[in-house]
Amino acid sequence: MVETSIKTLYDQDFDLWVQDTVNKLNTRNTEALDWENLIQEVEGLxxxxxxxxxxxxxxxxxxxxxxxxxxxxxxxxxxxxxxxxxxxxxxxxxxxxxxxxxxxxxxxxxxxxxxxxxxxxxxxxxxxxxxxxxxxxxxxxxxxxxxx
Structure with a gap:
């Protein structure tokens, strides 16, 4: 993955942001999560x-x-x-x-x-x-x- 800020990734390619977020959740890499947008998306469900x-x-x-x-x-x-x-x-x-x-x-x-x-x-x-x-x-x- 090209080095892009998390915020930019969310704004530029939502699907890629979701894949990246799922990968981070699967590996328990919670420190690198885009918490603000993740919370927003879960609330949106x-x-x-x-x-x-x-x-x-x-x-x-x-x-x-x-x-x-x-x-x-x-x-x-x-x-x-x-x-x-x-x-x-x-x-x-x-x-x-x-x-x-x-x-x-x-x-x-x-x-x-x-x-x-x-x-x-x-x-x-x-x-x-x-x-x-x-x-x-x-x-x-x-x-x-x-x-x-």
Whole structure:
């Protein structure tokens, strides 16, 4: 590896920085680690999962609202496929990080409100202000929780 400052390596070639950091961790060379950027990257891992959970929960609510309250039967199948795919992705994230179930519970109502706002812009349909879907995560993520 060409002699480059750690900070410059991080800024110039992230992949190379990761490889170098992993090598240093494997050899227990902690004194040479770029601690500032390493901490930042580790913190970023959970932020990414949290953003993904929020995005997916909003998507789930949007499609569930459409499926339950928008009378376009030709669209039902597509909305249901999106909901099942979204449930699967949410389960995958929670399988890897079960502690995020608490975060999902915390953002549940805010995500519903954001989905509700989006659907009110998209459709001239009356949607309920209070979330009509189960707040039990096992139901929300594993079952057909919307009404036919």
């Amino acid at each position: 959970t932020r990414k999962d949290r953003r993904e959970l929020k995005h997916r929960l909003i998507t789930l609510f949007e499609h569930a609202l459409k499926r339950q309250y928008v009378p376009l039967k030709d669209c039902y199948r597509g909305w249901e496929v999106t909901m099942r795919r979204t449930q699967s992705k949410l389960r995958d994230i929670l399988t890897d990080s079960p502690n995020l179930r608490n975060y999902l519970r915390d953002i549940y109502h805010d995500c519903y409100q954001e989905a509700l706002e989006n659907m009110r812009i998209e459709y001239d349909t009356l949607f309920p202000n209070i979330c009509p879907f189960s707040s039990e995560l096992d139901v929300l993520l594993n079952d057909k929780f919307w009404k036919d």
